Amino acid sequence: MRFDRAFLRFTAGSAKLVARGSSYYYGWIGLLAIFIVLGAVAYARQVDEGLIVTALRDPVSWGFYIGNFTFLVGVAAAAVVLVIPAYIYHWKPIKELVILGELLAVAVLAMCMLFVLVDVGRPDRLTHILPLLGSLNVPSSLLAWDVLVLNIYFLLNLGVVTYLLVSLFRGRSPNPYIFMPLVMFSIPMAVTIHSVTAFVYNGLPGRPFWNASLLAPKFLASAFCSGPAIMLILLQILRKTANLDIKMEAIWKIAELMAYAMFLNLFFLVAEVFKEVYSDTHHLQHMRYLFFGLEGKTALVGWAWTSVAASVAAFFLFLIPATRKNLVTLNVGCVLIFIGVYIEKSIGLVVPGFTPSVLGEIYEYDPTMNEFLVGLGIFGVGALLFTLMSRVAINVANGTFRLTQEAPRADVDVPA
Amino acid sequence: MSDFTPLPRSPSPDRRGFLKKVVASAAIATSAGCRQALEEFMKKSLREMSRAEVKDVLQKHEAEYKAKFGREVEVFATPAREGVLFGYGLDLSRCNGNRKCVTACVKENNQSRGSDDAPHNNPIQWIRVLEMEKDKGISFEHANPYYNPKEVPEEGKFYLPVQCQQCENPPCVKVCPVGATWAERDGIVVIDYDWCIGCRCCMSACPYGARSFNWAEPNLPSDQVNPNTHVLGNRPRPRGVVEKCTFCIQRTRAGRYPACLEACPTGARKFGNLLDPNSEIRRLLEEKRVFVLKEELNTRPKFFYFYG
Ligand code: SF4
Numbered sequence: 001m002r003f004d005r006a007f008l009r010f011t012a013g014s015a016k017l018v019a020r021g022s023s024y025y026y027g028w029i030g031l032l033a034i035f036i037v038l039g040a041v042a043y044a045r046q047v048d049e050g051l052i053v054t055a056l057r058d059p060v061s062w063g064f065y066i067g068n069f070t071f072l073v074g075v076a077a078a079a080v081v082l083v084i085p086a087y088i089y090h091w092k093p094i095k096e097l098v099i100l101g102e103l104l105a106v107a108v109l110a111m112c113m114l115f116v117l118v119d120v121g122r123p124d125r126l127t128h129i130l131p132l133l134g135s136l137n138v139p140s141s142l143l144a145w146d147v148l149v150l151n152i153y154f155l156l157n158l159g160v161v162t163y164l165l166v167s168l169f170r171g172r173s174p175n176p177y178i179f180m181p182l183v184m185f186s187i188p189m190a191v192t193i194h195s196v197t198a199f200v201y202n203g204l205p206g207r208p209f210w211n212a213s214l215l216a217p218k219f220l221a222s223a224f225c226s227g228p229a230i231m232l233i234l235l236q237i238l239r240k241t242a243n244l245d246i247k248m249e250a251i252w253k254i255a256e257l258m259a260y261a262m263f264l265n266l267f268f269l270v271a272e273v274f275k276e277v278y279s280d281t282h283h284l285q286h287m288r289y290l291f292f293g294l295e296g297k298t299a300l301v302g303w304a305w306t307s308v309a310a311s312v313a314a315f316f317l318f319l320i321p322a323t324r325k326n327l328v329t330l331n332v333g334c335v336l337i338f339i340g341v342y343i344e345k346s347i348g349l350v351v352p353g354f355t356p357s358v359l360g361e362i363y364e365y366d367p368t369m370n371e372f373l374v375g376l377g378i379f380g381v382g383a384l385l386f387t388l389m390s391r392v393a394i395n396v397a398n399g400t401f402r403l404t405q406e407a408p409r410a411d412v413d414v415p416a
Numbered sequence: 417m418s419d420f421t422p423l424p425r426s427p428s429p430d431r432r433g434f435l436k437k438v439v440a441s442a443a444i445a446t447s448a449g450c451r452q453a454l455e456e457f458m459k460k461s462l463r464e465m466s467r468a469e470v471k472d473v474l475q476k477h478e479a480e481y482k483a484k485f486g487r488e489v490e491v492f493a494t495p496a497r498e499g500v501l502f503g504y505g506l507d508l509s510r511c512n513g514n515r516k517c518v519t520a521c522v523k524e525n526n527q528s529r530g531s532d533d534a535p536h537n538n539p540i541q542w543i544r545v546l547e548m549e550k551d552k553g554i555s556f557e558h559a560n561p562y563y564n565p566k567e568v569p570e571e572g573k574f575y576l577p578v579q580c581q582q583c584e585n586p587p588c589v590k591v592c593p594v595g596a597t598w599a600e601r602d603g604i605v606v607i608d609y610d611w612c613i614g615c616r617c618c619m620s621a622c623p624y625g626a627r628s629f630n631w632a633e634p635n636l637p638s639d640q641v642n643p644n645t646h647v648l649g650n651r652p653r654p655r656g657v658v659e660k661c662t663f664c665i666q667r668t669r670a671g672r673y674p675a676c677l678e679a680c681p682t683g684a685r686k687f688g689n690l691l692d693p694n695s696e697i698r699r700l701l702e703e704k705r706v707f708v709l710k711e712e713l714n715t716r717p718k719f720f721y722f723y724g
Contacts, residue, residue, distance in 0.1 A: 050655050051614075052537055052632035061616045061629060121614020121629065121656025128461075128594040128613050135461055135595050135611075143593040143617050205713050206587060206623030282557050359546060359578060359625040360556035 006170045006403060007162075013169075014392045017401060021391070032384045039377010042370045043118060051121055053370045059363035060354040064371045065119035067346030068378070071226070072112045073150070073197045074219060074345060077190040078227020079104040080157065083183060085257060091250040095164070096397055098183060100234065102161040103389045105190075109154045111382035118374050142200045149196050153189045156182060161393075168396045170403050194219050201353065209286035209353040212275075218268040219345070224261035225314075226341035228254050229334040236331070242394045252325055258337065259318035265341075266311060289362070290352040297364045300351060303343050311340035461596060461611040462493075462647065473610070474647060481652060485638040493647045494669040496602035502663050503603075503697045504674075505686035505706065506577060507724035511545075512682055513568040513575030518543045520679030521579075524664060525650040526642050528634035537635070540628045542661040543579040543676060550574055554709075579676075580605060580626040580661035581709065581717030588618035588627065597658075602669070603690075603718050604662050606648035612657040619658060623710050627660045663687070690718065 021029075046053050056063050079101040086094045117123055128134040129147055136144045160182045167174040198216035205211050232254055238244045276284045288294060290304045317323045317333035324330060347367075356362045395401035462470060474491045481489035521527070521543050530539030547563035548554060550572050559576070569575065586605050589597050596611040597618055619627045633655045645651035646666035653659050664674035668687070677685040688697035697720075700706070706720035 050630070050632045052534070054631075057538065057631065058619070058625070058628050061619045116615075119615070121616070121658075122612065125611070125613045128596075128611060129615075135464070137593050137595040140590045141593045141595075141617070143591065143615065147593065200617075201620075203591070204587065204621050206621060206710070282555075285557065354620075356557070357625055358556070358623050359544060359561065360559040361561060361625075 003166065003170075007166055009403060010166050010169050013401060017395060018388045018391050025391075028387065029384065032380045032387070035376050035380030036384065037377075038373050039375070039380060042373035043377065045370060046118070046374065047123070053368060055366050055368045055371065057363060057365075059357035059361045060351060060365040062119070062350050062354070063365050064347065064367040064375060065115050067350040068375055069112050069115040069119070070197060070201075070219075070349060071342055071345040072108050072115065072382075074194055074223030074341070075227045075230060076105045076108040076112065076153070077194040077220075078223040078225075079108065079231060080183075080186050080190045081224065082228060082231055082254065084187065085253060086250070089250070089253055091247065091253075096244055096246070097235075099161055099164055099393050099397065100238070100390065101231065102157040102186075103386060103393055104231065104234070105157045106154065106161065107382045107386035107389065109150060109157070110385055111378050112150065113154075114378045114381060115375075118378070142196060142203050146193070146196045146200055149189065149193050153186065153193050156186050156189060160186065161389075165393055165396050169401060191220065194223055201349070206358055207353045208283040210349075212272060214268050214272055218265060218272075221261050221265040221268060222341045222345055225258050225265060225311075225337045226345075228258050228261075229337040229341075232258075232334050233331065236327075238390075238394065243398065244394070248325075251330070255318045255324045255330055255333070259315060259324070262311060262315040262318065262337065266315060269308075285356055286352045289355045290348060294356065294362050297355075297362050299364050299366050300348065304348055307340045307343035307348055309340075310336040311344070314340060459610065461594070462608045463595070463598065470647075477647065477651060481641075484652070485636075485641050487638060487641065487643065489641060489643045489645060489652070491645050491647050491651050492666065494666070496600045496604075496669065499689075499691050500602045501690045501718070502582065502668060503688060503690040503701075503718045503720065504582070504663065505697055505700045505704075505720045505722060507684040507686070508574065508576065508721055509723045510682040510684035511575045511577060511680075513545055513547060513563070513570075513573070514681065515545050516679045516681055517577060517676035517685070518545060520675045521661070523640070524642055524667075524675035525661075526636055526645065526652050527628075527659075528630065528632075528636060528653075529640070531632070531635050534632070537632045540630070540634070540659065542626070542628065542659070543577055544625065545575050545577045547573050548576055576721075578624055578626070578709070579719070580663075581624050581715065581719040582663060584716035584718065585714055587621040587623065587713075587715060591617040591621045593617060600648075604665050604668075605660075606662055606665065607658055607660065608648065609651070609653050609657045609659070614656040614658065616658065623713050623715060627658050629658050630655045684724075 054063065082101050083094070083098055085091070086097045091097065117126065120126065129136065129144070131148055131151060136148065138144045138148065160179050163179055164174050195216045198219040201207070201210035202213075202215045203211075232251060235244075235246050235251060239246045273287065276287050285294065289297070290300050292298070293301050314333045314336035317329050317336070323333070351365050354363075355365070392401065460469070462473065465473070470493050474493055477491045478489060481491070518541055522529070522539070522541060525542060527540040527542065531537040544561050546556070546559035546561050547570075548559050552558045554576060563570075563573075582599075582603050582605055584599075584603070586599055589599060589605060593615060594611060594613055596613070597605065597607045599605045614629070616629055619629060630653055634653055636652055641652065642650060644666055646662070646669070649662040649665035664672075664676075668674060673687055674685075677687050686696050686700050688695035690697060692698060700722065701720065704722040704724065706722040708717040708720060
């Protein structure tokens, strides 16, 4: 059968596959559906009244949405980079690792795009920013470049993973000459998307908190903590529920690599703190606001210290072999890393850059319920996408979903 | 520097143009109902339009405002004049912080008056006057934009008005992902309110806090509309786009002074053509020692401060 026809059968079969499942599966999908509906209602309100329903104002003009976007770009980048150690150390389920990493990247990138969509004041004009259709202001605008590389990265991952899955679905082994170069290309692209996202902030000399050359390296270091943290948890879930043959050694190795990335991240933080504190110029204000508050405005202080504490604790948990190899402490470490990096890269990055404002104003940004709900909806969409895609992928990978079968077996017990 | 008005259209249809045509014909075939969506989709930024197309846009806006405000509002697209580069001077020793410039600017430029029933919907002001402490000098860290004493000037304070500095090297223009903001030949940095997507990159980039965003539907009562408008300046703005001072483009391109200058009772404000050796602003640059804000950022403002 030709590729295109097989693809149609694949799509139809996938649709059937994701429609059936255990009650846990339905429960999970139902929960995500509730999140999505809540988000959609909140977004409808925002479209109706304008961005005034957020806590954003002129002094702090980006916040929760763009912070989430920034964090998630890192996750999308790091998910794919795990392919490198998989190759170096000859981990067994490399195919699965590539597929899962790319699926995660696709789902997370969809969330990134949604976060940009909800942040702009004129979503009706979004065609203006699309490559070819709009008037993308390259080479001068970094955001334009970001849109470009994110789109390429999205299509690349979507293409590779579709090719891999459809090939396996047809019962053929994917041609490594086709997908390996693409996978290899997606690695520098992963670094690129996150660096360019860093440059969007980095290239603003009027905002000293971001205008530090360490920003892009720090972005990458923290992404190589948070992306694998999510992958580690996913791998363990799949190992249990989908009988995916993932060696514990691989999981420990990833945790060890994360410890090094976290060390770099913390080291960069120390370097930045030293430079600002010792120089003691007015640039220090932003860091002071983040960690101690200014003029009695302390909205970020609790978050900032939580982030540092979580990151340091996770670093030690992953550095010490005994805690790294213990499943409980390993997972605690993953959660801590997620919390630490999430705060650092979203609210902890965006808001202090604006506070105090360029004219010295201290506006305390505190996201509204509406913003949270919109964000919740987007996370719901991402989780739903990943659930549905990985359900198909796992059935393809373990051979239960094949072209020869008329329909996927209904009794396959796949995880939610 | 590019200008929107006299710009010749590129003769060969580019790829984007082609793509749009393809999609357009497909869409026309489907239904007439998507006319509006299609129009939005086919739109170009003002900068890319021919004169005739610009004229259409002006008429469309005039009709739109007539329907909205129930009165005639004229929208001009007066181009930059040859040999003109605008510059502004501000005498800090004269400014006493009375903020008449702010009020005049709001009226002249149709800024949103904010909303009484929604106090969080702040009014938009293109000029911010900062109160500073004399013994600390110019320090934004110690600035207060919300000063409210019975009488100005207050003991020990001085005042520093900040508005768009019309930089020669504008960081806001560089970052715009869709090219919706640019510097015209006469040095005025403008925004195409029909092209801006409201991403607010330019607000992050501006070191002077000169740009405001329409977080809500602008509140502009009909009886307060200034009906003499420029398409890139003070015409009523839609929600969700960015705006800022344009040196009163609707006035200055017609040979008048900016509204803030005329309203200033202390004579602290000076304005003129930097390319004309006999202009007031040139004389000022000659005779006074001037400085610009945040000079270390190399934005090269055309807004000069001095002590008279
Ligand atoms: S807010 Fe408008 S003018 Fe500013 S960068 Fe975004 S699109 Fe350009």
